[in-house]
Amino acid sequence: MVVLLNTRRHFVLLLATVFCFSFRLCFGEDRITFTTPIKDSNSDTLLCKSGVFRFGFFTPVNSTAKLRYVGIWYDKMPIQTVVWVANKDSPINDTSGVVSISSEDRNLVVTDGRNRTLWSTNVTVPVAPTTTWVLLMDTGNLALQDSRNNGETLWESFKHPYNSFLPKMTLGTNNRTGENLKLTSWKSYTDPSTGDYTAGLAPYTFPELLIWKNDVPIWRSGPWNGQVFVGLPDVDSLLFLDGFNLNNDNQGTVSMSYANGSFMYHFNLDPDGAIYQRDWRAPMRDWRIGVRFPKTDCDAYGKCGPYGICNSREDPQCKCVKGFVPSNATEWSARNWSNGCVRRAMLKCNASNGGGRGVGKGDGFMKLERMKVPINAIQSLANEQACPQQCTDNCNCTAYAYDKGIGCMLWSGSLVDMQSFVGSGIDLNIRLAHSELKTHSSLAIVITASVLGAAFVAAVCVLLACRRFRKRPEPKKDRSAEIMFKRMEELTSGNESASNQVKLKELPLFEFQVLATATDSFSLRNKLGQGGFGPVYKGKLPEGQEIAVKRLSRASGQGLEELMNEVVVISKLQHRNLVKLLGCCIEGEERLLVYEYMSKKSLDAYLFDPLKQKILDWKTRLNIMEGICRGLLYLHRDSRLKIIHRDLKASNILLDDNLNPKISDFGLARVFRANEDEVNTRRVVGTYGYMSPEYAMEGLFSEKSDVFSLGVILLEIISGRKNSHKEENNLNLLAYAWKLWNEGEAASLADTNVFDESFAKEITKCVQIGLLCVQEVANDRPNVSTVIWMLTTENTNLKKPKQPAIIGRRGASEAESSDQSSQKVSINDVSLTAVTGR
Template identity: 50%
Template sequence: MRFSNHANLFFVLFILCFYVLDVCIAIDSITSSQSIKDPETLRSKDGNFTLGFFTPQNSTNRYVGIWWKSQSTVIWVANRNQALNDSSGIVTISEDGNLVVLNGQKQVIWSTNVSKILSNTSSEFSDSGKLVLMETTTGNILWDSFQQPSDTLLPGMKLSTNTRTNKKIELTSWKSPSNPSIGSFSSGVVQRRDILEVFIWNETRPYWRSGPWDGGVFTGIPTMSTYLNGFKGGDDGEGNIDIYYTVPSELDFVIYMLNSKGQYEQKLWDAEKSEMGIRWTSKESDCDVYGMCGPFTICNAQSKPICSCLKGFEPRNEEEWNGKNWTGGCVRRTPLKCERVRDQNTSTNAKEDEFFKLQMVKVPDFSEGSPVETDICRNQCLENCSCVAYSHDEKIGCMSWTGNLLDIQQFSEGGLDLHLRVAYSELDKGSKKKIIITTAVIVATVIMVTGGYFMWRTSNPPVRKGKNDAFIEFNNGGTPEHESHSVIEELSQVKLHELLLFDFKMAAAATDNFHLSNKLGQGGFGPVYKGQLEDGQEIAVKRLSRASGQGLEEFMNEIVVISKLQHRNLVKLFGCCVEGDEKMLIYEYMPNKSLDVFIFDPSKCKLLDWRKRSNIIEGIARGLLYLHRDSRLKIIHRDLKASNILLDEELNPKISDFGMARIFGGTQDQVNTSRVVGTYGYMSPEYAMEGLFSEKSDVFSFGVLVLEIVSGRRSSGFYGNVHALGLLGFAWTQWKEGNALSLIDPELYDPIHHRDILRCIHIALLCVQELSVDRPTMATVISMLSNDFVLPAPSQSTFIQRQKMLNSTSSEETQRFRSINVVSVTEIQGR
């Protein structure tokens, strides 16, 4: 009797175990005999994707969906418009072979709805997250979830439009975070006249636009990286216009989700936090909303108000415009020449229309594309009276516009150049005004200098120059007055309307006559003083020392270069002063001085935690990318170092000191020079040893700077007990030995940010590799900093050993000035 009871108990437990296993173990396929009952699941083979039942936040309804890793990242919903009210749902293969969702009453609430299925079917997952319905015997795919997406674009999933059948594959938003039914917003691909773009629509109205696709990225999204965000697609030859993206194998999972507010969110899987983090959103300001300012306007999020009329245009309705109702847009102020000829039906001798260039913009909607060169593109537009603007990009080709110019946005980086057609008089008026102002300033300056010179000659008759002559000659061999005239002549080449000319009295008054208490630092250029103008504006005055090894050439170079630049991570030049012997540059004042003051000071370094240092590293990188790729000019800084990184009141970095910078021509990638300038410890090997410099020279300096920021050590110091390695050698040794923690500044280290800090060290070592071709570009560096994909292994720089010898000969570093602008100049004959 006792044995019988034990046997019965064992049998019951055995049956219960099988029941529990059947419920808890996810099946790998769905067939007519193998269903999923709530809460069972279907898993992809790699275990990343799951099909099952879920309940959204703040809801009691049940839905069948697919999620990545956890239910917090639902990427597809089957019965999104017809919820289950309880947990009695079933996913199965119906008698007609379709995949269906049934409620507790066995009613079909969702189906794949494939007609005329002739054989047995089953449903499975692929590792890409695609749910398929296929014929069991042949394996032919009858339906897949990528053809009927919800709100999420996955790697390999296509948005498409068939030009023959008008069939579209589009994303549709949820109504709300708690309701996955189809919302107001949808997104798909549009191709007009060979120009492909992605749109978001609010019902039927455009809400957001990506800008033209250049074969890799969308030009209306300035932060896109070809490596990370590169999109593929086009016309497949069968009438399908599609766009899709893939992810490098070493990169974690990336998706684009259209949220219920009509905004794309780029999300990247964070393995440490086990959640998806938002890295980009399509709406960062009101300017991202389609047509925010109306036709013939430009929207700039950094301006107040954000909307302004294009050159040569004025508000259509002044009253509405002043009331910040910009939807009416603007109208042309002066008719084009061809319009006047057509309206008057007579010939005219008026000058031809011209083009006004808008730089770094999202070009307007409704462009027409043609594969012609820049000059032909311009001429085609000029010869067509209806053409109001054109743009040319090497990858896209020629784009032109004949209607209203709508949805133009100003960027601080990226974008394209747009050439706006305006009547010649519109440009003429502006240029005449500029000429008058420029001429007046130059003439007044010449008169002042000439008058002062004659007054000086009258009171100080010339004497024969001897060994102790009172005249001070500059390095270029000219006398002060001759050099002053030369400077004025050079300055006339700079856009003076963008640069103020300060007189000496104003600069002296602002700095309390250059009082020692206002002295901020001392560099190779000369002293730098803090000043305050009469209107309260704080300034920094860099005063050229007559004893400086750097003279007129560097002074003029800095004015010419920086007066043409504008970026939040570049220091702003307010103006200059040129009077007799005096040459000064007037900058915006940076209250926190320079980066070296913080990272190399035992007490001040504590003020820079990892978040602040990370922000500084990223800001420097963005400033360099602007110089190399996104500014009007391609500029190589050549003297990037900690003392040339200024910090504003919020510790945001600004690159300064462009005295050594070089402007590259449009086709130049590398230049050889016999005059090597800069600071040892930051110079790339090809530059220091051979006089070759390129944008990769700045990348090398950036890598050194990152190591300094992370370690709190100077690049010129010696570290290690045995070999007295420089910072690069020490960093490489510690990295190779798996002891990178010893490189990190103890005041900086935080276990929470351990991975990010090590990643920065890794990126820095990639930047200081021996061969310039092995170093990443600044665009790639920013992708590496912003995203969590796997980085390639760095190679050892053989320059590490050479640098030890160079450092020992550098007299510059023995001075170790700490100032807001320290410039080091060394001349070497390049091989």
Template identity: 45%
Template structure:
């Protein structure tokens, strides 16, 4: 062997170079790990400035080994990121390597892969490397310098300068920080932190993935309204908000005076901001929340405030009283408070005013009015809206709130005041109390006298009208002012992701001639489809805007009520996942609705067409599920009105040019009062396969009826099969029970549409199937509300309950044509409207 080496001097030189390179890496810490050069337990990467270190570590009293990044030069180890937090190495035999496909791979002593990254790299190369920056970011780079993966995109529990907390609803990206289980175990704990998925720019902490524990309050450009300490902008804290146009927002921050600082979500759910004292290497706490009961989300319930200096801590707002006197007296404040006296505007009186509540953390679920310029205009805006319960004018705009005020914290030195609307009797305005007492009887007498006179004068015309059946079309006859007197199009949106929309704008009225011109006189070549009450056409306005024109059939006996319903509702609702109403046309017997044109038509055109199913990959399907959930949440909770859709189905989900979903067809929708939970009806309308059992059989509908329909939609989207028409001949099962049986047998992946292929996120698919099954449970009380559904969809680590057997879903008849028939249930004859 020695003779061979001497006779090959080039081989000797090459061996010495390799050996010296290895010795150099082992003896001198570097910030770069070359490809195929293992980093073994005991070796370190150190950032160029010496701020951060990467290597193997053992947390607390644990016997396991983890790969992590921590601050150097601190008195105690301060780990900011962990690679294999769920899969530790059991001994000190682990090694970390950048492999030929550009992935970082952690293996144990037996060569088993313990953890690895997933990058977009597919081709083998010899130029990949790993870099540790002075910001604490670990980045994988290709030979051309392109970053293919970085730890800042996959945080654990620590928010560092240069990182972002991001919400991107279009790309489905949402940054979530997850606490350690305990100081000895870095595996994911019970708490997560991220941005409000509804786009309010607030930072939330959730417990168990769905229970809201704490919120930061609104961001004012300098800090959050619920956090009292040094303004965040002094730390370089910034918000980039383009949620309306581009669908994303994010927070980031830079260091203050080159100080070293961090935000950590602790294992107990507390978010702590700390700064390093470099002389001692000790961390000092700058701020932490929540640390008392009043900082916990909605601790005192609705319409109540919490103050740590009061005894008891919870008290009802002025003008409100406990919803349950017994529970409140026993110290159970979760039920909150209700108004003692209704607002005067609800009784068509004008005595409402405001009482000031100073130094508070502003309530949740606010509506930002961007066009309001001063406090007086903000007050007038709330006073003129009967659905507005309170307002606040701040240095960052006008905020209003709906009927229920949630999560109010009385701060010792807060800088924001809010004004709560109360009736005159609660304000002590005795000068106005006489108004209803004196004026109301006078008005009643005047109305009765006027009606008697009109009856006497027009008795013949009224008699003829009654004999001719009333002609419901007359509701829409007359000029614009007459129409607006009968249908109220005004009113601000209570809250939604489109914060500045729906604030009292007039709904344009089009002439029949202009619509006929736009649709080439309703040409068959422009026909997009047809529904139960008429045809839909594509049109082009003179300015070049494409529109969808819904022309109600004159022969439809039910179309008038549905038309009125749709105009009233959609004119008041504005949300990115609801179809936008542009205007309407009412001339003679013509009743026409003009919508935004959505080029991809409806979801069922893709989902149930074998030639188009493959174009819906899993990422697109999941985005559609999330979008429908956000739209439904807006209808149920966040809009100015509480809406039950009653006809949620695939054909009523329209898709825009980027395949984002929009809920359409509100002809069967119903408005719910704030204190209503369910309603009974003798006229059951909807579509077989999507109707909940209690609605189809007993005529009882509620928001949980929509949840059932949503669950059916989720299972249809995952499977690519229509519930109405699916029947498993071997097992005598419809689609819902087939999904449930596969779930119970642990075979849920067999339920996934084969056209999706294998490129899908398995945990995400299983989570969607489980959510779908939770939504179609037979008992309404077992189904989750939509706010819980959106949280479950957004959280990767949520622990979901086990679903019970689903309610029935008729599915044998494969026809999906429009038909109507009646049957009797509980001695009541009802009409069923089937799918369009």
């Protein structure tokens, strides 16, 4: 009887084991274990949890060879789109292939029917009893993980890219490890073997994106200026502003990554040597090509040779820089421009004791506007005013340029790969002999004087005629708008040019009656909320456009200045993560601002509402965190103005139809001068709970003040809890997060509506980032670009945070804040304060 029971028990265990192995139910369909290999004969595959990517055996579409490869592709698409291949140069001739965990070294291997290893992850795995598995992540990253160390990644496909650059993947070089992550093309559209083209970042002084054919450059992007690659004409800056992040330690380590709201989006290096950006159009059921590099014949690297300029709008496309002639006239006439141009007159750098500062005998510089600057720029720490002299004083310097995002660039030797652009580019100044700089003849001077004289006479005649026939004076008009714009010009002087002040005046002015009609006379049912300087109403213009109208409260003594400040600041900002200002209204005592309407209202309306919290799943919260960071990075580094928001909080983050975040309310924002990093003020304004200690206590604010506010928001997004100034159980949100971090339980801070064990590692990292942002000392906090890098990469080797501010800090600030607690100015229960800093 006992023998029979044991036999049945063994039989049941055997059936369970066979069932588990056959149907891959032990670990799920997104991973390979030692006992669950993938067999091509069984049509086995892995599918990531999101259902976007699939891993397994495939044959390229339209291939006549019918060879079998192992790779990753987009699932459920009518168009086969492979993004990574393992055995690209070792295909299998039949369906006998197997992908498995090797019993010998625990690596992932691809073997054929004769058990020959055709491909392996080939890493050193810790000694037994370590077990490993392979996981296909939602990002499309295939990872070999160690079971002993909480799933430590030993190898990943993102560190071995092929022809596709996916969101959250990183390209670049690492000087310390020798790592060089580049894209490599397929041999052809039906042959995944290694092709002739590669693409990646070149660790120049100013990093650039390059494409090489057999290691010879064929295209370059121009240097990165913190916002875009400046050598890409007519490319929508939002392509790079929304998600791209480039890090450079100036020691040979440079990396680039990007995030996107959808993984149905990627860049691809095709077999023809071009980079295409593609995103999936669900209604059309195909890929849309957004941008392509190279785009024109002039994008070919060095097409016109040294000192040659390429212009795709002209024929012939190549011409020599003024003061230069073709090095070979016969070749140049035959449209062979590769040997470029040579100087017509030799330089005499020392003739005037400093290259041009003498009695007109030395060298000078000629400005070429809107150019793709040459390759191999040299960095100088000189500012914009000192940059020209740096080149003038150096006889080896052949050209200089200055860009606000890059700084001073100098060149020595020949200038190669220049283009002339229309709307973009950088002004390039090239050294020429003095004899080449004579540009005005006597005839030209006579003609110019005659034209100016005639214009002057005509202008006088028009003025006299207007004065003679002018009508009687019109009734006196309300001059509020005129006075307001005059004060705006004063606010922007020193930061913006006169042309930009003119653009400011072009901001639409709405009539008060139009806005009153749009909001149904500012009825309570259209009221969206109450801001620090007045209520906000929903409205609809006659043409049907929905708007949000902020009406300045007449009781606000400081409101006019803040309203003017908001118009000045936001009218110059264009970014998808910043709310858009449509216009304003100034009539009599009325002051109103008109914005685009955000249907989902503010972030705090979702975060702190028990019912709406459930709408914000973890991936949506991650997207919101990244979007806020993108908008803040634009304010700090990428816009024409350097702007500190000073009132960043959840109620000032608005959400669009797709729950994408947009930073709003710039009434307290401060525009920094180019050389300012920190400012001291005696007027401290903002919201306690979000204010950095150095600002609240000493009136000091900088980029790191906004970073502190950002850290508070990140922790609120993770937890769904408000960082209320009134502590609960003697612990506010920052103190509670710090306590959990020290106890190794950071993931438990997460809102119970979104917590899942599969997200625990990512949640812990986000808590760590939030704590890094709220550290007591401003210099310890990361800048926003670093925060974006930490959020969008899978690297978990981050700095350990120090104790955050506010813990144990009670006293004057708390007392002053509590004095204001009764002055509620928002439906979201936040308070605006104005105190005197020490």
